[in-house]
Amino acid sequence: MSITDLTTTKKPDSALRLKILGKIGEQKPYNCFQCIRCTSGCPSMKMLELKPHEIVSLARLGFVEELITSGIAWTCTTCLKCKERCPQAVAPVDLIIALRNIAVEKEAKVPESFLHSLSAILETGFIQKPQNTVTRKLERMNREKLGLPKFCEPDEKFKAAFFKVLEQSQEE
Ligand code: SF4
Ligand code: SF4
Known part of the structure; x- marks a missing residue:
């Protein structure tokens, strides 16, 4: 409707x-x-x-x-x-x-993409997980090949703070 x-x-x-x-x-x-x-x-x-x-x-x-x-x-x-x-x-x-x-x-339907973003934040600290990319020569590249530093996953402290913020926002 x-x-x-x-x-x-x-x-x-x-x-x-x-x-x-x-x-x-x-x-x-x-x-x-x-x-x-x-x-x-x-x-x-x-x-x-x-x-x-x-x-x-x-x-x-x-x-x-x-x-x-x-x-x-x-x-x-x-x-x-x-x-x-x-x-x-x-x-x-x-x-x-x-x-x-x-x-x-009100537990209304939330689009799946938002739920994916939340789980990505918990797993990586960012709203999107690291993605591979393709060069103009069609070579597949990841962070390592691009010379980028190793990806650090968020620690338990970050996750606890994240859940706390979520809970607080629901109480407001
Ligand atoms: S925040 Fe940006 S996308 Fe959202 S309503 Fe405002 S102008 Fe439009
Ligand atoms: S006053 Fe502000 S909210 Fe209202 S129509 Fe104009 S720009 Fe939009």
């Missing part, structure tokens, strides 16, 4: 509206005057079912559940361009991250 269908058949939820507003700190969605500067610079615009200015509009009305159900919050690259371009200190990206947090709290 599209976000338009979801929002036309449901009523906004004021409790969730307050919850999401409480998660975005100093940013002020109510200052948004729908100038669309955020959307015009958004690199994910063509892939997002909703545009960043529309996400702001629906979130401040309280259509939080519908935004989560639609899954659109996961398409954002978190490039922060909308935050930089906004003349009103609204920061659609902060709302999008807050939507993701609420989605995880």
Whole structure:
């Protein structure tokens, strides 16, 4: 079901509206005057079912559940361009991250690529595991062949800190 269908058949939820507003700190969605500067610079615009200015509009009305159900919050690259371009200190990206947090709290479906990134951080400390590459002469290269230092896996201290941050973010 599209976000338009979801929002036309449901009523906004004021409790969730307050919850999401409480998660975005100093940013002020109510200052948004729908100038669309955020959307015009958004690199994910063509892939997002909703545009960043529309996400702001629906979130401040309280259509939080519908935004989560639609899954659109996961398409954002978190490039922060909308935050930089906004003349009103609204920061659609902060709302999008807050939507993701609420989605995880509600055990909504999280895209597999995000789960892969989490396990890669635990295994390597980076969101992507080291990849081999191919030269113009079609020679397969790895870190060793490229003369790069041996890859260091994160220690137990890093993993404990990582889990602690995950737990804290779910409690907020
Ligand atoms: S740039 Fe800022 S004020 Fe303009 S539509 Fe986007 S969020 Fe609203
Ligand atoms: S942070 Fe997300 S919503 Fe904002 S401009 Fe980048 S991709 Fe678009």
